[in-house]
Amino acid sequence: MRSNIMTGIWLLIFIAIYDISDAASINDRCPMPSKLKYNYDFNWKSKSHEWENTKATPGFLQLVLSWTPTFCESLSLSSQNKEFQCRNSKYFGLVVHGLWPQTSRATSVRSHPRNCRDEKQLDPAFVKRYYCMMPDEDLIQSQWEKHGTCYFKTANDYYGTIETLYNSLNIPDIASMKNVTQTNVRNAFLTLNPKLPASSIQVSTNYEKRLKEIKICYDLKQQYVRCSS
Secondary structure: OHHHHHHHHHHHHHHHHHHHHHHHHHHOOOOOOOOOOOOOOOOHHHOOOOOOEOOOOOOEEEEEEEEHHHHHHOOOHHHHHHOHHHHOHHHOOEEEEEEEEEOOOOOOHHHOOEOOOOOOOOOHHHHHHOOOOOOOHHHHHHHHHHOHHHOOOOHHHHHHHHHHHHHHOOOOOHHHOOOOOHHHHHHHHHHHOOOOOHHHEEEEEOOOOOEEEEEEEEOOOOOEOOOOO
């Protein structure tokens, strides 16, 4: 009897240690800034290029992934040096740009929902929770306010959904591809994700034909759906 009890105790200790080490490995999978910016709140009204659309009805969701090398190359050298993601680019390949509620049959980019609610600055601990997936506090805050508020009730709902969708994808090793073209990247995703329909993924490049973004579309129940053109 005593032997069984001791065995059970050691098993619980082992599980506890395993869980802690597993959590640590998740948190340590990318570098973290020593501290976040003091102010990373987002105010769309202060941005000349921003607008508000609270009347559009979301018809589907678009998970947008950004290729770090191309993003960083689009910045000036001084800007690259200021971006944590770019200074540590070897740790960040394909990261999440955001999850965008989109309206069906949009006539322009302004047809989609945008900046639906003003929200307070997210807690630093919350931001760090998702930093490896979206390595910038300004990005995490702005995507929640610009896009998340147009369909999700809370930031927890929004980022929990992003994490679920992102983790459900098998991401190809783009950095090791010899020829990173739209077709090759798209085919790599389709091969690694057999349930992903060809109509549910869009791959875009910049003017130099370098990989820029990958968009994957879901219905409001988070099932793959055809991306609108």
